[in-house]
Amino acid sequence: MNWLALTLLAPLGAGLAVFVLRRLPAAIALAGAGLGLAGALGLFAGAMDGTDVMASLPFLPDLPIRLLASPLTATLSLVVATVAAMVLTYAAGYMARDPEKIRFFGTMLMFVAAMQLLVLSGDWITLLAAWEMIGFSSYLLIGFWYGRAGVPAAAMRAFLYTRTADLGLYLAAFLLIGVAGTSEISATLATTGTPALIAGLLLLFAAMGKSAQVPMQDWLMRAMAGPTPVSALLHSATLVAAGAILLIRAAPMLPGGALLAVGVVGGITALVAGLMALAARDLKRLLAASTASQYGLMLVALGAGAPVAALLHLIAHAAIKSSLFLGAGVFQHDRERTDLDALAGAGRARPGIFAGFALAALALAGLPPMAAYVSKDAILAAALDSPSAVWLLPLALAGSVLTGAYMARALRVLWSGAAGKAQDAVPYMAVGMGVLVTLAVTLGFGFKPLETMLGAELPEPSWIIPAMGLAVGLGGLALGWALPPARLLGPLLAPAQNGFAVGGGMDALVARPALALAAACERLERWLFAGVLAIGRYSLSVGRNALRTDHDIINGTIFGFVDRTIALAARARRLQSGFIHREMALTFAGIAVVVGVLLAAPLFL
Numbered sequence: 001m002n003w004l005a006l007t008l009l010a011p012l013g014a015g016l017a018v019f020v021l022r023r024l025p026a027a028i029a030l031a032g033a034g035l036g037l038a039g040a041l042g043l044f045a046g047a048m049d050g051t052d053v054m055a056s057l058p059f060l061p062d063l064p065i066r067l068l069a070s071p072l073t074a075t076l077s078l079v080v081a082t083v084a085a086m087v088l089t090y091a092a093g094y095m096a097r098d099p100e101k102i103r104f105f106g107t108m109l110m111f112v113a114a115m116q117l118l119v120l121s122g123d124w125i126t127l128l129a130a131w132e133m134i135g136f137s138s139y140l141l142i143g144f145w146y147g148r149a150g151v152p153a154a155a156m157r158a159f160l161y162t163r164t165a166d167l168g169l170y171l172a173a174f175l176l177i178g179v180a181g182t183s184e185i186s187a188t189l190a191t192t193g194t195p196a197l198i199a200g201l202l203l204l205f206a207a208m209g210k211s212a213q214v215p216m217q218d219w220l221m222r223a224m225a226g227p228t229p230v231s232a233l234l235h236s237a238t239l240v241a242a243g244a245i246l247l248i249r250a251a252p253m254l255p256g257g258a259l260l261a262v263g264v265v266g267g268i269t270a271l272v273a274g275l276m277a278l279a280a281r282d283l284k285r286l287l288a289a290s291t292a293s294q295y296g297l298m299l300v301a302l303g304a305g306a307p308v309a310a311l312l313h314l315i316a317h318a319a320i321k322s323s324l325f326l327g328a329g330v331f332q333h334d335r336e337r338t339d340l341d342a343l344a345g346a347g348r349a350r351p352g353i354f355a356g357f358a359l360a361a362l363a364l365a366g367l368p369p370m371a372a373y374v375s376k377d378a379i380l381a382a383a384l385d386s387p388s389a390v391w392l393l394p395l396a397l398a399g400s401v402l403t404g405a406y407m408a409r410a411l412r413v414l415w416s417g418a419a420g421k422a423q424d425a426v427p428y429m430a431v432g433m434g435v436l437v438t439l440a441v442t443l444g445f446g447f448k449p450l451e452t453m454l455g456a457e458l459p460e461p462s463w464i465i466p467a468m469g470l471a472v473g474l475g476g477l478a479l480g481w482a483l484p485p486a487r488l489l490g491p492l493l494a495p496a497q498n499g500f501a502v503g504g505g506m507d508a509l510v511a512r513p514a515l516a517l518a519a520a521c522e523r524l525e526r527w528l529f530a531g532v533l534a535i536g537r538y539s540l541s542v543g544r545n546a547l548r549t550d551h552d553i554i555n556g557t558i559f560g561f562v563d564r565t566i567a568l569a570a571r572a573r574r575l576q577s578g579f580i581h582r583e584m585a586l587t588f589a590g591i592a593v594v595v596g597v598l599l600a601a602p603l604f605l
Contacts, residue, residue: 003046004055004067006039007077008116011084015109018102025105026092032109033085036116040074040081047074048453054122063183066122071454072311076119076245079315083237083322083436084112090326090432091229094333104144104227111137115238119245123183124173131169131242135162138239141230142223154225160514161219165209169246172202189253200258203250204265211243212292213269213299218499220292221276224284224338228329231284235291235325237318244298244314251307260388263303267395269296272500274402278409279485279496283328284338286410290364291321293399297379300396304389306382308456312447313379316371319439320364326433327357331414333429334421340410345417353430354414356437361407363440366400366473373469374444376400378458381465397472404476405488412481 014032018025046053046069053069069077088108095101114133121127143155176188179195191199207213212220220240224231234240247254247262254262270293277289294317301309330353331346332338347354363370366377380400383392451457479488486493 003039003042004053004069004120007036007043007081008039008067008113008120010035010039011109011116012113015106015113018106018109022102025102026088026095029088029105029109030085030092033081033088033112036112037081037085040078040116043069043074044078047071050453050455056122063125064123065126066184067117067120067126068122068186069120072249073120075311075315075450075454077116079237079318080112080115080119082439083318084108084115084233086432086436087229087233087236087322087326088432089435090232090329090429091227093428093432094227094229094329096428098227100144107137107140107144108229108233111141111233111238115242118242121185123185124177124188125183127185128170128173131166134239134242135159135166138162138234141234142226144226144230148225151225154222158219158223161216162209164514165206165216168202168205168209172199172206175199175202185249189250191253192255196253197255197257200250200254201261203246204258204262207243207247207299208265209243210246211240211295211299212273213243213265213296214272217269217273217276217289217292218501221280221285221288221499224282224288228284228325228332231288232322232325232329235288236320236322237314240291240295241314241318244295244302244310247299247302248307248311248314251302254302256387259303259305261303262299263383263386263388263392264395266296266299266301266303267392267399269293270300270399271296271395271402274399274406275489275492275496276499277406278402278480279489279493280406281341281497282339283331283343283410283413284325286340286406287321287324287328290324290403290406291317293402294321294364297376297396297399300392300399301379301382304379304382304386304392306378306458308451308454308458309375309378309382311454312450313372313375315447315450316363316375316440316443319436319443320360320372323360323433323436323440324357324364326429326436327353327360330429330433340413344413345415345419347411347414348417348419349421353433356433357414358411359437360440361411362477365404365407365477366469367477368466368470369444370441371439371443371447373473374447376473377465377469380469381458384465397468400469400472401476401479404473404478405480408477408480409485 011032014028014035017032018028021028043053048071050071052071055067057065057067088105091105091108095104098104111134114130114137118127118130118134121130139155139159142158143151145151146155173183175195176191176199177183179191180188182188209216212218220235223234226234273289273292273296277286277293280286280289294313298310298313298317301307301313328338330350331343334349335342335346337343347357359370363372366373380393380396383389383396386392489496
């Protein structure tokens with residue numbers, strides 16, 4: 001429980017401290033990330049014996065907040081904490097001169113806390129809350145430089161695409177809770193039959209949005225508008241990983257039909273996004289398309305019934321892709337641009353950074369003994385043994401070849417051309433990247449013990465799998481280095497650069513209709529508001545007229561009559577003096593008036 005609290009509260013408390021104190025944001029961020037990493041290490045150490053730790057907090061009757069530290073969730077938490085700590089170390093140098101670094105570090109820490117809550121959630125209600133938090137935080141981070149052209153549009157596009165897919169998660173969660181009678185995730189995963197199939201397909205839809213799977217891959221390539229540390233964190237172990245993490249956790253429930261759909265979507269994405277990466281003209285967009293492709297390979301492993309293979313590749317990819325993005329950030333720091341033409345030769349100016357970038361690129365291509373070599377072999381072995389091997393294996397092989405090709409292209413561009421001049425030293429940036437590159441190279445040696453810890457050891461592949469994996473990795477690297485994209489892709493170059501958009505792409509099919517609907521709703525709201533305002537103004541006018549009528553006419557008449565009655569009574573009171581002689585005089589005067597009237601009356605008749 002203490003490690004759980006530290007893992008979650010350290011980044012959350014540090015983020016709040018950054019916003020409240022408004023000074024030393026980088027130091028506070030590093031302290032919070034370091035404590036969070038210590039907590040995640042404690043959780044992982046405690047889970048190594050295979051035991052689960054559950055913590056519950058009261059929330060609603062029969063619906064408590066549950067946090068679960070199992071071998072799987074503790075492993076995911078450690079991945080998130082490690083990448084976050086290194087990315088924030090890098091960001092201490094990258095954002096040193098940015099005037100908005102308080103907002104940056106505060107939001108990054110809140111995002112890390114939300115991601116930790118997601119991976120450690122023990123019930124669907126907590127997971128949904130965390131899912132919402134990471135969606136909102138990612139919107140703020142992608143749109144961090146909101147004053148720059150195109151940035152707000154990129155943030156809004158990412159928000160719309162992922163929010164559209166989030167509907168699948170909500171429906172799946174409500175379905176599973178209704179069937180199981182509890183919101184505890186482990187209990188709902190015992191669901192079988194038609195409810196399991198429907199829930200599995202709904203979860204796949206949610207994962208397609210978060211992990212940028214076909215046909216919702218476009219938003220990820222356009223989300224490069226944020227700072228490089230944001231891209232490194234979102235693309236490696238957090239936002240984009242959330243979809244794959246969701247399916248890995250739900251894997252025990254997925255029936256055969258759902259697994260086939262997961263595998264086919266992942267395989268198509270590995271191919272399509274790989275072609276997009278090869279055709280990209282910007283380094284960060286190349287890496288973004290690569291992210292979608294690699295998560296497609298994870299879905300292939302899930303579809304083949306090997307969630308552990310998907311988990312291993314997720315871990316390897318987290319270290320590798322964060323290294324690549326951080327290296328791209330250094331080159332951007334020097335050239336102030338990320339399009340490949342401007343980065344030609346940038347690696348020569350920083351040979352150390354280029355060496356780290358190259359190691360991460362070769363690791364992603366699957367060269368031994370680096371991390372992705374082990375995880376990709378596990379994916380290929382699972383695809384080969386799957387009942388759907390005829391579909392999954394060719395797609396996985398194609399995605400692996402393309403991985404080598406687009407990484408070789410990036411390496412050649414960075415090394416070819418004039419070296420230029422490097423900007424100032426980047427010690428923080430180099431340290432953060434160096435640790436992640438080391439992990440990208442060495443993590444594969446820890447995968448076998450991790451399989452044992454998770455209790456889901458993969459079968460030993462035959463010699464053909466390592467040979468096949470090495471062949472496609474080397475073949476892809478050779479093709480990407482020797483041939484330009486125009487030669488490799490031919491007529492596919494233009495569609496790949498356009499994101500294979502059909503009918504205007506998801507912008508036309510999702511984003512623009514959603515924005516048009518929002519605009520129509522806003523117009524309706526404004527019309528209703530104007531109508532209500534007009535009715536209110538008319539009511540106020542009627543009220544003011546009624547007030548004037550009440551005050552000036554009714555009150556005036558009544559109070560006027562009262563005033564005149566009082567005045568008449570005052571005059572009549574003066575007649576009642578109490579003197580007998582005056583009373584008798586008045587009496588005689590009255591008698592005289594009466595007699596006079598009586599005598600005069602016949603004259604008028």
